[in-house]
Amino acid sequence: MSFLDLKNVTKIYPNGTKAVHETSLSVDEGEFMVFVGPSGCGKSTLLRMVAGLEDITEGDINLDGKLINEVDPSERDVAMVFQNYALYPHMNVYNNLAYGLKNRGIDKETIEQKVNDAAKLLQISDYLQRKPSMLSGGQRQRVAMGRAIVRNPKIFLFDEPLSNLDAKLRIQMRLEIKKLQQKVGVTSIFVTHDQVEAMTLADRLAVINNGIIEQLGTPIEIYDNPKSLFVAGFIGSPQMNFLDGNIKNKTLSAEGFEIKDIDSDFEGEVKLGIRPEHLSQSENSLINLKVDLVEQLGSDNLVYGQLKNKKDFCYRCPGNLTIEKGADLSLNIENNKYYIFDKSTGKRVN
Amino acid sequence: MTRFITSSFSHLILLIGILIMVVPVWMIFASSTHTSSMINMNGLQMFLGDSFYENYLRVLLYQGGFFKEITALKMFFNSFIMATGVAILSVVTSLMAAYALVYYRIKYATLLFWIIFITILVPLELRIFPTYSVMAELNLVNSYFGLIVPISASAIATLFFRQFYKTVPDELLESAKLDGANTWRFFVDFLIPLSKTMIVAMLIFMFVFGYNQYLWPLLVTTSEQYWTVVMGLKMMSGSIVHRFAFVMMSMVPPILIIIVLQKYFIKGVFQDK
Ligand SMILES: Nc1ncnc2c1ncn2[C@@H]1O[C@H](COP(=O)(O)OP(=O)(O)OP(=O)(O)O)[C@@H](O)[C@H]1O
Numbered sequence A: 001m002s003f004l005d006l007k008n009v010t011k012i013y014p015n016g017t018k019a020v021h022e023t024s025l026s027v028d029e030g031e032f033m034v035f036v037g038p039s040g041c042g043k044s045t046l047l048r049m050v051a052g053l054e055d056i057t058e059g060d061i062n063l064d065g066k067l068i069n070e071v072d073p074s075e076r077d078v079a080m081v082f083q084n085y086a087l088y089p090h091m092n093v094y095n096n097l098a099y100g101l102k103n104r105g106i107d108k109e110t111i112e113q114k115v116n117d118a119a120k121l122l123q124i125s126d127y128l129q130r131k132p133s134m135l136s137g138g139q140r141q142r143v144a145m146g147r148a149i150v151r152n153p154k155i156f157l158f159d160e161p162l163s164n165l166d167a168k169l170r171i172q173m174r175l176e177i178k179k180l181q182q183k184v185g186v187t188s189i190f191v192t193h194d195q196v197e198a199m200t201l202a203d204r205l206a207v208i209n210n211g212i213i214e215q216l217g218t219p220i221e222i223y224d225n226p227k228s229l230f231v232a233g234f235i236g237s238p239q240m241n242f243l244d245g246n247i248k249n250k251t252l253s254a255e256g257f258e259i260k261d262i263d264s265d266f267e268g269e270v271k272l273g274i275r276p277e278h279l280s281q282s283e284n285s286l287i288n289l290k291v292d293l294v295e296q297l298g299s300d301n302l303v304y305g306q307l308k309n310k311k312d313f314c315y316r317c318p319g320n321l322t323i324e325k326g327a328d329l330s331l332n333i334e335n336n337k338y339y340i341f342d343k344s345t346g347k348r349v350n
Numbered sequence B: 001m002t003r004f005i006t007s008s009f010s011h012l013i014l015l016i017g018i019l020i021m022v023v024p025v026w027m028i029f030a031s032s033t034h035t036s037s038m039i040n041m042n043g044l045q046m047f048l049g050d051s052f053y054e055n056y057l058r059v060l061l062y063q064g065g066f067f068k069e070i071t072a073l074k075m076f077f078n079s080f081i082m083a084t085g086v087a088i089l090s091v092v093t094s095l096m097a098a099y100a101l102v103y104y105r106i107k108y109a110t111l112l113f114w115i116i117f118i119t120i121l122v123p124l125e126l127r128i129f130p131t132y133s134v135m136a137e138l139n140l141v142n143s144y145f146g147l148i149v150p151i152s153a154s155a156i157a158t159l160f161f162r163q164f165y166k167t168v169p170d171e172l173l174e175s176a177k178l179d180g181a182n183t184w185r186f187f188v189d190f191l192i193p194l195s196k197t198m199i200v201a202m203l204i205f206m207f208v209f210g211y212n213q214y215l216w217p218l219l220v221t222t223s224e225q226y227w228t229v230v231m232g233l234k235m236m237s238g239s240i241v242h243r244f245a246f247v248m249m250s251m252v253p254p255i256l257i258i259i260v261l262q263k264y265f266i267k268g269v270f271q272d273k
């Protein structure tokens, strides 16, 4: 049994919403697990069941070898960082950090020691006497982290802790969280709907959709090898291009071109997925793209345009190529990196 | 120029309003410092006389009532006990009632709350006889307990605290829970400090409410030992200047309590900002 073990966990809210379907998941000690998925897919619900803030309708959760279904949140020894931080507004930063320790009857000197250590680690030592209302967003974020760290819990739970920060700070905090987690080595679950955040933070990633884990794996596994249409569309930025197609006798006919000898025995209606970064310009081309718009990111250019049948399409090329608006590009798929999905079930077939 | 005229006009109205409120009080105060023969001959006075100490001291220490068992000093003491008791007890009960209504998984909590709320429409006077008979059964007539407890359940204070608790974000409770706080600790460590200002406001409000009670103390006390100031106003006999002096003194405690607690009240408001 691993450190955290979810077995057939299901959540049905009192109003009948089935937020989480039979879900099983194992998280190893020290692992950084990320739940990613669109809004309303049940990420928070799953996390809150681990924390004990929501009852488990069915199934079992084991933490550190102990069944915790019925254990009160105050006894679970988990720490959670909320989206709005939920700092205690009437206590100064020191007491925010110390409160959880005080409740466990730890003596004053040890508390002071631990709070000061955590404050130093997070570089908030200068604000210990301030109330949360007198801190900036980033500082509050650090205090919220500090409150989790100082207790040295069995597991950290993060529910979209970075979504209230501006873009630059978000990237900075993302790095710091990752570093911090590696330093203290506490098992962590991080919820986000930002796929870049998910990819960069995770040891392993659970892509959730409609209360079901669609795919579980390392970020690279999931990027390279998406198992379903949903995962393929969700992971990767800009999004994967999808074209309608049809397979007959190992030949795929998509919108305006054909691919022969594909690696699949599937026959029938499919979706063909091609990542913008897996395309290159070449003579004997498959795809003809009429350019509408070029976004220059410096390192890369994102080229948006339309195929012959007016379908939107995106191509990512190195930033040193100059591409004019209105140009006609002939593109080829690099190294046969394309994905085929059964149109009716969304399952990967190649 | 027009702005000057309109603003002077509104100031004029405000000044008239203030005069209408203050002049009668001043006249009573001024008159209470004269001798009664002076008042009887010349009517109410606008200027201070020189019998202040004499009149006020006499009123404070005079053995009043039918049985001559009570002084004004004792009445002030009784009123203070009653008003403080009502203030503290009603704030404590409403804090806890609101806590239970908002945070406990009580079926029909909203319905229960509205039932409590409806009692605002039922004034004390309406239930005064059943309440009296309960007190009589319990042998609590002529006691501070009997004076205080029956009027110490405040639907209004419960309403205020309930509405406030509802604005406290759930994450605070959840966060506190994960930090190992139990139900009681959350109440003491979070809700009470967070509603500090509101508690002070309610204490003032309920103190004045308790102090102003007339009918209930009148019914539940037969012994003059338990007379309160507001009852005393009615019962007071003696010359006109002494009654004026007593009226003036009866205004002091509520004003004092507001002045004293308002300091904390305002402090609380600005600190939270
Ligand atoms: N208390 C509740 N009662 C009923 N339904 C709820 C409750 N909380 C959440 N839900 C529903 O459960 C589903 C999952 O909600 P959840 O909060 O877990 O989504 P999420 O993945 O965290 O979304 P987001 O990214 O927007 O935070 C949603 O359809 C939501 O409407």
Ligand SMILES: [Mg+2]
Pocket: A043, A044, A045, A159
């Ligand atoms: Mg959520």
